Amino acid sequence: MNQTPEHQTYPDDEIDLRELFATLWRGKWIIIAITSIFAVAGVAYALSQPNIYQANALLAPTDGGNGGGLGVQLGGLASLAGVNLGQEGADQTVIAKEILQSRAFLTDFIHRHNLKVPLMATESWSMEREEWVHNREVYNPDTGEWAIYNGETLEPTDWDMVKKFREKHLSVSEKKDNGMVTVSVKSLSPVAAKNWTNWLVRDINEHMRKRDVEEAEASISYLEEKLNETNISGMQQVFYQLIESETRTVMLANAQEEYVFQTVDPAVVPQEKSEPQRALIAVIATTLGGMLGVFTIFLLAFIRLGKERDRDKD
Numbered sequence: 001m002n003q004t005p006e007h008q009t010y011p012d013d014e015i016d017l018r019e020l021f022a023t024l025w026r027g028k029w030i031i032i033a034i035t036s037i038f039a040v041a042g043v044a045y046a047l048s049q050p051n052i053y054q055a056n057a058l059l060a061p062t063d064g065g066n067g068g069g070l071g072v073q074l075g076g077l078a079s080l081a082g083v084n085l086g087q088e089g090a091d092q093t094v095i096a097k098e099i100l101q102s103r104a105f106l107t108d109f110i111h112r113h114n115l116k117v118p119l120m121a122t123e124s125w126s127m128e129r130e131e132w133v134h135n136r137e138v139y140n141p142d143t144g145e146w147a148i149y150n151g152e153t154l155e156p157t158d159w160d161m162v163k164k165f166r167e168k169h170l171s172v173s174e175k176k177d178n179g180m181v182t183v184s185v186k187s188l189s190p191v192a193a194k195n196w197t198n199w200l201v202r203d204i205n206e207h208m209r210k211r212d213v214e215e216a217e218a219s220i221s222y223l224e225e226k227l228n229e230t231n232i233s234g235m236q237q238v239f240y241q242l243i244e245s246e247t248r249t250v251m252l253a254n255a256q257e258e259y260v261f262q263t264v265d266p267a268v269v270p271q272e273k274s275e276p277q278r279a280l281i282a283v284i285a286t287t288l289g290g291m292l293g294v295f296t297i298f299l300l301a302f303i304r305l306g307k308e309r310d311r312d313k314d
């Protein structure tokens with residue numbers, strides 16, 4: 001005889017939504033308490049964070065840095081003359097962007113503009129007095145001395161300053177469609193954000209201009225030396241043309257203030273903060289509190305259910 005299989009049910013393993021809601025309802029006060037604690041903590045944390053302002057400068061690459069160079073202008077003539085002065089291995093804009101974020105350039109930038117104290121020893125910016133509020137546990141503005149902790153000075157090294165400037169303040173981006181470059185600087189001071197951004201643009205242009213002038217002048221000296229070593233008129237003509245090209249590079253570089261980057265939209269003092277997003281912080285903290293409250297209720301219910309099962313077995 002065929003026996004009809006019996007369908008066994010396991011009520012203990014079934015999910016009863018009604019029971020879940022009942023469990024949550026019984027623990028509603030715990031959920032409310034945990035959520036409230038997280039909400040208050042989130043609001044307090046958000047309010048304790050100082051305002052951070054961001055200034056942006058929109059830049060357009062120029063061809064000022066691409067006009068010179070023996071390898072670009074007269075590479076064929078240089079080869080005929082037996083002169084190998086090298087080719088420009090990368091676009092000047094790419095080089096300028098990398099130099100702008102390099103350790104050597106930023107170290108020089110920080111020291112040139114005396115940014116050690118504003119960068120490493122301040123905790124806020126006073127809008128009323130328009131001055132920095134110093135962290136006196138680190139630096140004493142009255143004496144100009146850095147604090148000493150456990151026998152070691154808290155004065156930052158160049159490594160510390162560049163690391164913080166890169167991670168907390170500087171941002172460089174490029175639009176792939178049109179090549180426009182945006183230099184952004186964040187700071188506790190809206191005035192400092194604007195000044196630092198414009199100083200960076202000015203200094204990188206000056207750095208690249210001096211770099212090309214020095215290279216061109218070195219090339220001219222080399223070519224003049226080679227010119228004096230040959231009596232072949234054809235070779236002399238080649239050297240004269242190369243010298244003329246490098247001289248033109250020097251003249252154009254000295255005449256251009258915005259050598260690599262032309263400022264399309266200069267940085268201005270920001271009127272609105274960019275960080276922190278206090279409302280978002282409060283919402284995230286409240287959400288996390290609610291999730292933790294629900295998890296706590298389910299965990300307590302699971303523990304209680306386990307104890308009841310153990311008691312039934314006994």
